[in-house]
Amino acid sequence: MTIRLTIAAAAVAGAAALAGCEGDDGARGPEGPAGQDGQDGAPGAPGDDASRSSISLSKIGSFRNPEAGFDEAAAEIVAFDAATAQLYIVNAQAETVDIVDLSSPSAPTLSATLDVAGDVATARSISADALGAANSVAINGGVVAVAIEADPKQDPGYVAFYQATDGTFLSAVQVGALPDMVTFSPDGAFAITANEGEPSGDYTNDPEGSVSIIAMSGGAGALTDASVTAVTFEAFNDGGDRAGELDARVRTPRPFGASVAQDLEPEYIAVSDDSTTAWASLQENSGFVEIDLATAAITAIWGTGTKDHAIPGNELDASDDDDAIRITNWPVKGLLMPDSMASYGVNGKTFLVTANEGDGREYIFDTDEAGCDAAMGLQDFDDGECLVYLDEIRARDIVDPDEVGATIDSDLAALFPGAATDSDGDTIPDLFEDGALGRINIIATEGLADASCLNSGGQPTAACVYEDLITYGARSFSIFDTSTRSMVYDSGSDFEVITANRLGENGFNASNDENDVDSRSDAKGPEPEALALGRLEGRTYAFVGLERVGGIMVYDISNPESPDFVQYINTRDFSEDPAVDDAYNPASGDLGPEGIVFVPAADSPSGNPLLLVGYEISGTTAIFDIDVIAP
Numbered sequence: 001m002t003i004r005l006t007i008a009a010a011a012v013a014g015a016a017a018l019a020g021c022e023g024d025d026g027a028r029g030p031e032g033p034a035g036q037d038g039q040d041g042a043p044g045a046p047g048d049d050a051s052r053s054s055i056s057l058s059k060i061g062s063f064r065n066p067e068a069g070f071d072e073a074a075a076e077i078v079a080f081d082a083a084t085a086q087l088y089i090v091n092a093q094a095e096t097v098d099i100v101d102l103s104s105p106s107a108p109t110l111s112a113t114l115d116v117a118g119d120v121a122t123a124r125s126i127s128a129d130a131l132g133a134a135n136s137v138a139i140n141g142g143v144v145a146v147a148i149e150a151d152p153k154q155d156p157g158y159v160a161f162y163q164a165t166d167g168t169f170l171s172a173v174q175v176g177a178l179p180d181m182v183t184f185s186p187d188g189a190f191a192i193t194a195n196e197g198e199p200s201g202d203y204t205n206d207p208e209g210s211v212s213i214i215a216m217s218g219g220a221g222a223l224t225d226a227s228v229t230a231v232t233f234e235a236f237n238d239g240g241d242r243a244g245e246l247d248a249r250v251r252t253p254r255p256f257g258a259s260v261a262q263d264l265e266p267e268y269i270a271v272s273d274d275s276t277t278a279w280a281s282l283q284e285n286s287g288f289v290e291i292d293l294a295t296a297a298i299t300a301i302w303g304t305g306t307k308d309h310a311i312p313g314n315e316l317d318a319s320d321d322d323d324a325i326r327i328t329n330w331p332v333k334g335l336l337m338p339d340s341m342a343s344y345g346v347n348g349k350t351f352l353v354t355a356n357e358g359d360g361r362e363y364i365f366d367t368d369e370a371g372c373d374a375a376m377g378l379q380d381f382d383d384g385e386c387l388v389y390l391d392e393i394r395a396r397d398i399v400d401p402d403e404v405g406a407t408i409d410s411d412l413a414a415l416f417p418g419a420a421t422d423s424d425g426d427t428i429p430d431l432f433e434d435g436a437l438g439r440i441n442i443i444a445t446e447g448l449a450d451a452s453c454l455n456s457g458g459q460p461t462a463a464c465v466y467e468d469l470i471t472y473g474a475r476s477f478s479i480f481d482t483s484t485r486s487m488v489y490d491s492g493s494d495f496e497v498i499t500a501n502r503l504g505e506n507g508f509n510a511s512n513d514e515n516d517v518d519s520r521s522d523a524k525g526p527e528p529e530a531l532a533l534g535r536l537e538g539r540t541y542a543f544v545g546l547e548r549v550g551g552i553m554v555y556d557i558s559n560p561e562s563p564d565f566v567q568y569i570n571t572r573d574f575s576e577d578p579a580v581d582d583a584y585n586p587a588s589g590d591l592g593p594e595g596i597v598f599v600p601a602a603d604s605p606s607g608n609p610l611l612l613v614g615y616e617i618s619g620t621t622a623i624f625d626i627d628v629i630a631p
Helices: 002-019 116-124 369-373 395-399 494-506
Strands: 054-064 078-081 086-091 096-101 109-114 131-140 143-150 156-163 169-177 179-184 190-195 210-215 228-231 266-271 277-282 287-292 297-303 306-308 333-335 341-346 349-356 362-366 380-382 385-390 392-394 419-421 427-429 441-443 470-472 476-481 486-490 528-536 539-546 552-556 564-569 593-599 610-615 620-629
Touching: 054 552, 054 564, 078 131, 078 593, 078 610, 086 109, 086 131, 086 610, 096 116, 096 131, 116 131, 116 143, 116 156, 116 169, 131 190, 143 169, 143 179, 156 179, 156 190, 169 179, 169 190, 169 210, 169 228, 179 266, 190 277, 210 266, 210 277, 210 287, 266 341, 277 341, 277 349, 341 528, 341 539, 349 528, 349 539, 369 380, 392 395, 395 441, 441 470, 476 528, 494 552, 494 564, 528 610, 528 620, 539 593
Parallel strands: 131 179, 333 470, 528 593
Antiparallel strands: 054 620, 078 086, 086 096, 096 109, 131 143, 143 156, 156 169, 179 190, 190 210, 190 266, 210 228, 266 277, 277 287, 287 297, 306 333, 341 349, 349 476, 362 385, 380 385, 392 441, 419 427, 476 486, 528 539, 539 552, 552 564, 593 610, 610 620
16 A cells, blocks of 8 residues: 555656646647457455344253263264254264154254164174274265274274164165265265274274265165275375375375375265265375265375464464463474365355364274283383374473484474473473473374384384474364365464463363363364354354364354354353263263254254254263344
8 A cells, every 4th residue: 555655646746747847738639549458357355245144053952862971972973854853863882873853952852763783784694793883974865874883993884874754774885994974975876985994903904994985876775785886095005006196295104014095094074065076084194085976086185284383373272281371382383184074165166174183093902911012013011001003292202312312403493492401400492391392292203304213103213303393183174275275274273262262261271071271282272073064144154163172163164265253152061070970960061072063944943043063972962053143
């Protein structure tokens, strides 16, 4: 603006000078031909509608299976069938799905239970003992799909299909190892699973991750294993046809010499509005797999990149040992590691919205000391458990000569200006003290000049040199443009700033099963995990569940590059202990949001839009009414 004013002033001064010249004006010449129209200017940024409405959530009902325990995943993923007004809740602890009558949202009641393990065992002629937990449920066009893992979970899992009207079992098909999430394409043509393929605790069995695409064209009752197409990653292995296509930003530490296909672990699925493209989040790898559904072909595997917490706007609280809420910039980065995600369209482009939880790898199994000594990896034995692999380390331990004594390179060291001698006589850079960055959990395998310095159990040695310190997750939600495969928005420090302002010393960065304030600051903070999108009054909203401290963050994301914070609602009571005598204390409220579903007004039994949230720690499912607030 200043430049424009300066130019305008000069023009006025020039005109005045010309006007002051002596002499008569000459006769006006003939008018010349009209010039060509100039090119159109670039489109301007969308303006805000000064009269637009907003929304507000309020809890109106709750359901809890009377048999549910505390912290036993009795209410994880939820789905809703509009035609029957029934809510389906994954009860992982019982290997079942609860069906809840939601015709009166303020008074939900249990109407039936699907014995998923029993139904699949009968249909597939296998023992029910060969099946594990139900992990996910989805509904489309009157068909219910339930993903269930095998026991052991390294074996192929299954998807069971039911009729939504009465819960009649229809079919079961085999998919990949550990189907962690199932969804339908919007047109109902496909059911899709993210098969995580996690290894066994002793790392003697590591199946490949995969995505299964189930063609629904013949109807759910006619499905067979031939209806399933496996999308696998062998072509991206060393020496594979597509090995050179793997985005360098995709994290592949490959413990114990695992292949790329073993290392990639699909977590969650989002599908484009036109049902042509699916994306699978690779949480531990911090990336996405993009799949053409018509051909079941992988079009790209791309990474999220990191978030720089030294940049203003990206602050975080890094310590659980500073007796304070201290949200500030630190010289660390965050690997986004998205869990839940969803897609939406704006002006012909598709965007992915991600909840950036973060997740470490820890391989541990039950054995005696002799069995642990014979195992590969770390061989760290404690009280009947053997730890063979861990990619987590506290920042202080990296530089502490009594722990690892690794090096941070000169550029990184310059960000840690001072040093102090601790009570043990060790000289530690001051920012590595426990009250600063010392206790924050760092991904041991990342930020290295040369990863060959790591031991076989994923931990650094004194030979390691760290160029960056990288933490788990980003304590935020992000929006990615799928056409450019780049981030266009991140919520920065919002979640910690907002929860600090609302909860303060009563609950800031507490965990989901106890009320110790600040206890999660060193480990992923509020831990955003659950996510759903909803369309209201022509605007798109994101609902993000914070797994640890609890509550739902609401944002208007109609403009993907400039979302607006709308509301934070937390139905947890921090004055009450979450558990009493190891049993859930109902007075503590809802703990650990895991799955969210948005119900538009047209599908809602009350006529108002609803938000349905499953809480895995408390075993409760909350029903929120969404009010549209007039401008």
